[in-house]
Amino acid sequence: MKAKLVGAYVGAVVCGLVVLAAALLVILQWAVSSEFSLFGKPTTVNTALLILGCVVFGALLPWVLKLLLHCAMMIGQRRRESAALGKAAAKAVTRQSAPTSQE
Numbered sequence: 155m156k157a158k159l160v161g162a163y164v165g166a167v168v169c170g171l172v173v174l175a176a177a178l179l180v181i182l183q184w185a186v187s188s189e190f191s192l193f194g195k196p197t198t199v200n201t202a203l204l205i206l207g208c209v210v211f212g213a214l215l216p217w218v219l220k221l222l223l224h225c226a227m228m229i230g231q232r233r234r235e236s237a238a239l240g241k242a243a244a245k246a247v248t249r250q251s252a253p254t255s256q257e
């Protein structure tokens with residue numbers, strides 16, 4: 155039990171130091187501007203805003219990739235269902251249009 159508590163304290167200290175380092179990095183870069191190429195167009199942007207944008211984009215990227223995978227799987231499932239329905243309809247039409255032998 156005490157080892158878990160020590161681990162919790164170590165984790166809290168390490169995470170706190172990481173957050174402090176990130177905040178210090180953003181604060182020290184606030185007045186600095188940097189060259190940045192946005193889709194091929196060179197622009198000058200505040201470095202702190204660039205860092206914050208990267209953090210936000212990095213945090214959202216796994217969620218966006220998960221959503222993309224989910225949507226792609228849903229499209230594939232609907233296409234398979236549609237193809238199966240089309241085959242069943244074609245089979246029913248050919249079965250109905252086949253001449254019946256009347257004696």
